[in-house]
Amino acid sequence: DAGVTQSPTHLIKTRGQQVTLRCSPISGHKSVSWYQQVLGQGPQFIFQYYEKEERGRGNFPDRFSARQFPNYSSELNVNALLLGDSALYLCASSLGRPFTDTQYFGPGTRLTVL
Amino acid sequence: DQQVKQNSPSLSVQEGRISILNCDYTNSMFDYFLWYKKYPAEGPTFLISISSIKDKNEDGRFTVFLNKSAKHLSLHIVPSQPGDSAVYFCAAGGIFGNEKLTFGTGTRLTIIP
Numbered sequence: 001d002a003g004v005t006q007s008p009t010h011l012i013k014t015r016g017q018q019v020t021l022r023c024s025p026i027s028g029h030k031s032v033s034w035y036q037q038v039l040g041q042g043p044q045f046i047f048q049y050y051e052k053e054e055r056g057r058g059n060f061p062d063r064f065s066a067r068q069f070p071n072y073s074s075e076l077n078v079n080a081l082l083l084g085d086s087a088l089y090l091c092a093s094s095l096g097r098p099f100t101d102t103q104y105f106g107p108g109t110r111l112t113v114l
Numbered sequence: 115d116q117q118v119k120q121n122s123p124s125l126s127v128q129e130g131r132i133s134i135l136n137c138d139y140t141n142s143m144f145d146y147f148l149w150y151k152k153y154p155a156e157g158p159t160f161l162i163s164i165s166s167i168k169d170k171n172e173d174g175r176f177t178v179f180l181n182k183s184a185k186h187l188s189l190h191i192v193p194s195q196p197g198d199s200a201v202y203f204c205a206a207g208g209i210f211g212n213e214k215l216t217f218g219t220g221t222r223l224t225i226i227p
Contacts, residue, residue: 004157033214042118042203042217043158056214090157103215105150105157 002026004093004106012112013081021076021109025093031055032074033103034066035090043090049074050096078111086113117141118206120218128226133191135221137204140185144206148215149178149189152201161202162189191223199225 005024013019025032031050035043048056049068063079072093078085088110092103119138127133135149145166150158164171164178164187171178177190191198204218 035215035217040219042120042205042219043215045214045216048214058214092157102148102160102163104160107155107157 004091004104006089006091006106006109008109009107010110010112012114014114015081015083017081017113018077018079019081019111021078021089021091021111023074023076023091023093023106025072025074025091026104029093029095029104030072031094031096031103032068032072033092033094034074034076035092036060037088037090037108039087046076081113083113086111116219117144118204118216118218120202120204120221122221123219124222124224126224126226127194129196130193133189133194133198133223133225135189135191135202135204135223137187137189137218138185139187139206141206141208141216142185143208144216145208146206147178147180147187148205148207149176150203150205150217151198152203152220158203194225196225196227199223 007022033048034046037043045058047066052068066076068074088108090108092105094103148163149161152158162173162176162178180187201220201222203220205215207215
């Protein structure tokens with residue numbers, strides 16, 4: 001079975017631009033969460049979607065938005081990019097709610113903002 | 115405010131010996147704890163979890179211990195193998211109405227052959 005997939009693998013943008021990151025969960029998984037991992041830190045929670053509804057939001061500005069589609073795939077959008085948005089963006093999926101079911105992570109998208 | 119802390123950025127252990135990774139938390143509302151392992155260029159891989167109703171959970175070479183009164187958990191790996199060399203993250207969660215995992219900053223474990 002395919003694991004969580006994310007695209008693109010790497011991305012280079014300039015300040016002020018907008019970016020869209022994509023995530024496909026494991027087949028049958030209905031929950032998708034997004035995390036930002038800055039170098040030297042642990043992943044920081046951004047959003048969680050379950051059954052296409054937002055169920056949680058971390059301490060990130062409104063420039064960050066996400067959505068989940070009927071097939072449970074998800075997109076993370078970041079507007080007006082700042083240098084500090086450079087990070088590894090991780091997507092995780094689980095069968096149901098994150099604490100009743102284990103979260104499985106994708107390989108991440110490495111975003112560099114110049 | 116770092117609610118989940120891994121105070122040892124790195125740890126080196128001889129192959130075959132026990133590796134002990136530690137994690138402390140401050141939020142008493144956490145009731146579910148996990149350990150993830152991360153290799154370079156890969157996402158974190160789930161290792162083992164424990165809920166707050168238990169104080170120990172075992173899975174093969176991996177055992178997690180939870181001390182709720184001390185707000186401390188540890189991961190024991192016995193025996194340590196070269197493939198265990200990776201960054202280990204402790205994570206915690208609870209039903210706050212905003213379901214998320216809070217991660218520590220990670221401990222880089224190096225197994226010396």
